[in-house]
Amino acid sequence: MNLGRQRPLVLDHLRSFEAVARRAGFGAAAEELHVTQSAVSRQIKSLEDELGAPLFTRGTRRVELTQAGQLLLRAITPALGRIDSAVRQIRQLRGRAQVSLSTFPSFASLWLLPRLPTFEKGQPAIDIRISATDRLLELDDPDHDLVLRQIRPEDAPPGAIRLFGEVCTPVIGASLADAIARGAAPPLKSPKDLVDCTLIEMDDDRASSDVLGWPFWLQQRGLSQLEPRRWISVNFTHQQVQTALAGQGVALARLPLIHEALERGDLIEPFGREGRMTSPWAYWQISLNSARPRPELESFVAWLHEAAHETRVAIGEEG
CATH class of the missing domain: 3.40.190.290 (D-Maltodextrin-Binding Protein; domain 2)
Known part of the structure; x- marks a missing residue:
């Protein structure tokens, strides 16, 4: 059994993946996340290695999701939205x-x-x-x-x-x-x-x-x-x-x-x-x-x- 494939995926990697998918490019995602483009590329490569499947097809001007990428995006988009909503509420409430x-x-x-x-x-x-x-x-x-x-x-x-x-x-x-x-x-x-x-x-x-x-x-x-x-x-x-x-x-x-x-x-x-x-x-x-x-x-x-x-x-x- 490959125990590495059972580890939870790193949240930062999922954030980068979602940003690249939404912005259709590594450069735009890096700018949004305030990191370098090479850092985003490394995170996506690490995520693909963890999953054992490519998530994007790289074009000259934009990237497109593979079937595996589409499946992952559908799963994580609502989950990340809920996390962000909970964080906003926690910051706003401050004990209220x-x-x-x-x-x-x-x-x-x-x-x-x-x-x-x-x-x-x-x-x-x-x-x-x-x-x-x-x-x-x-x-x-x-x-x-x-x-x-x-x-x-x-x-x-x-x-x-x-x-x-x-x-x-x-x-x-x-x-x-x-x-x-x-x-x-x-x-x-x-x-x-x-x-x-x-x-x-x-x-x-x-x-x-x-x-x-x-x-x-x-x-x-x-x-x-x-x-x-x-x-x-x-x-x-x-x-x-x-x-x-x-x-x-x-x-x-x-x-x-x-x-x-x-x-x-x-x-x-x-x-x-x-x-x-x-x-x-x-x-x-x-x-x-x-x-x-x-x-x-x-x-x-x-x-x-x-x-x-x-x-x-x-x-x-x-x-």
Whole structure:
């Protein structure tokens, strides 16, 4: 057995390899890494000797990855990114307590961020780092403590905690409601009146769109053939809400995310509670396996559960 081939690869060599691959040249990589070109060449040669395979084909002006090089690059790029992220966090924190979470942009904009001041008031010494992305994270992601996601119960991983369910309801902005009341816009007394309206729809190919969009809502009310006056399609839930607030049409909004706007009168349910539709999807808290138990994380989770309880009450799941 060749014990040398089982040794871990040197991180500096991997850094040099990644830089050469990204910059397509030894000189450019050396400049970026602040070393000599010959030093980079020696590191790549040593790495190739360790692997027993060439990583680049050398051309006159640029280098190209071999099949082995492509395989190695795919493996180390995310790993180096995670290392760099962890180092940045360590340098930035300098002992400060921090909770890091990931959620999708609309949930962050409409539910989480508006409520954070109440947590910050009670816990001013805890920093909150929010990564708003639709990308699903691995459960061993070292950069995050929690993931807040909208998923079906059967897709929830072990240990996930349900925060509240999903309810969809048609809403219009206060300005459009006023225009309807004055007779300056077509009446909106029953679902069939939507034929004279602009419907604000999600341009979304995710699985949830099958039961969270206008087509399903209309089908449930025997109006599957209804064609509105106009459609407006947007990419995100918070854009739907913003468009409705601007008085541009009727949005099929997600009640857990907009119930406070309803309470303020910024949004109106033209069909009242009868227009609401319960969905099999729900909002869940997922704790990542790599998260280290600590007081600041416990404090944030306790606050999160209190805020979720208030939402469950507001949408009629409790109390």
